[in-house]
Amino acid sequence: MPCTCGNWRRWIRPLVVLLYILLLLVVLPLCVWELQKSGVSTPNKAWFIAGIFVFMTIPISLWGILQHLVHYTQPELQKPIIRILWMVPIYSLDSWIALKYPNIAIYVDTCRECYEAYVIYNFMIFLLNYLGNQYPSLVLMLEVQEQQKHLPPLCCCPPWPMGEVLLLRCKLGVLQYTVVRPVTTVIALICQHCGVYDEGNFSSKNAWTYLVIVNNLSQLFAMYCLVLFYKALREELSPIKPVGKFLCVKLVVFVSFWQAVVIALLVKVGVISELHTWDWDSVEAVATGLQDFIICVEMFLAAIAHHFSFTYKPYIQEAEEGSCFDSFLAMWDVSDIRADISEQVRNVGRTVMGRPRKTYFGEEVSQDENTGLLSDGSQDPGVESSSTPPSPKGRYQGMGHTVTPHSISAPANLGSVPWEGDVDDITPAVISADHTDPGSDYAAII
Secondary structure: OOOOOOOOOHHHHHHHHHHHHHHHHHHHHHHHHHHHHHOOOOHHHHHHHHHHHHHHHHHHHHHHHHHHHOOOHHHHHHOOOOOHOOOHHHHHHHHHHHHHHHHHHHHHHHHHHHHHHHHHHHHHHHHHHHHHHOOOOOOHHOOOOOOOOOOOOOOOOOOOOOOHHHHHHHHHHHHHHHHHHHHHHHHHHHHHHOOOOOOOOOOOOOHHHHHHHHHHHHHHHHHHHHHHHHHHHHHHHHOOHHHHHHHHHHHHHHHHHHHHHHHHHOOOOOHOOOOOOOOOOHHHHHHHHHHHHHHHHHHHHHHHHHHHHHHOOOHHHOOOOOOHHHHHHHHHOOOOHHHHHHHHHHHHHHHHHHOOOOOOOOOOOOOOOOOOOOOOOOHHHHHHHHHHOOOOOOOOEEEOOOOOHHHHHOHHHHHOOOOOOOOOOOOOOOOOOOOOOOOOOOOOOO
């Protein structure tokens, strides 16, 4: 029988805390026993110390996720936030497992790297869903703003026209990484089985070097598009304080990638060599183990940063009581992803076939949780119904009830706890051709 009791919000948190304490009482003695059985070598000590950080990281992240589920009042914003919050425990557990079992490190590490692309994608969804709620005519609003120029190192390129073109290209720039990363992951696994991957060794004769270059270029362009998108709409996004959120995502993604490159360079120049492997089997095992250990430590700091940057407090408000299963099942709903992939394929197909994209600014486009990432008021009406998964049209599903998008309060005024600043005085932006923001905090996220 579904748990529809009205007080489930009260007992679900103590229950989760109790279960985690019981889990620790079982796992910690097992870890100590494993350490004594395997011998107190450097790899085992690194694994045990990393495990302590993992056990401190997971409850911080799970608490934030649980609080969002308890106060699941804005599905279109909280669903991508929950997906982003899962990044920290996934990274932490993945690295800890790889540290203990280095033979399977490449497999679990590739799963971690694929989720990294998924996080960047969901951060873009979060920004777009907020703007879609606040500004239904986002494309028109962009068209009358001052032309946004490219940023270094692409400042010499012609600027993208403001409006639909800028939005579409920024979206595609982010989405391309979600395609490139899984493809290169599959290639890496194939190369590993063929014996030509040679992870951590910069050489023109192995596949790892070329895949690192491709992944790096794809990742940099995705981040560039996110920064360009923020710079063009920084005034409209200011109520949700996106800089801290962007830094959380950017630092986790970039630090984990570039520290792997730095460790590989240390191996290449001989700082990490066969002369001293600290009880690891090889230099490659040292490089991989060092990377995984550092990530376990870093994720503890990242969990704290995510807890405050993606806080649940703006979503605390009176809401109709509903089934707790609705909230938990909504966390795993990926219908919006299917819609976005379908819409992306259609857009690319129209471009290849030379068919122009049709725009209908005179119509009020229904915005819902499953609206395609590539369809901000510009979707072909002939394919709109097929790109949106079956659901109550124009409604959000959550907490056992439905709420029409335009009937809910704007995210800047959610509940009794405001966003991280005084937003009660916010008024609709006045769009003009000379719209500038000399005091922008854009430089903080470059």
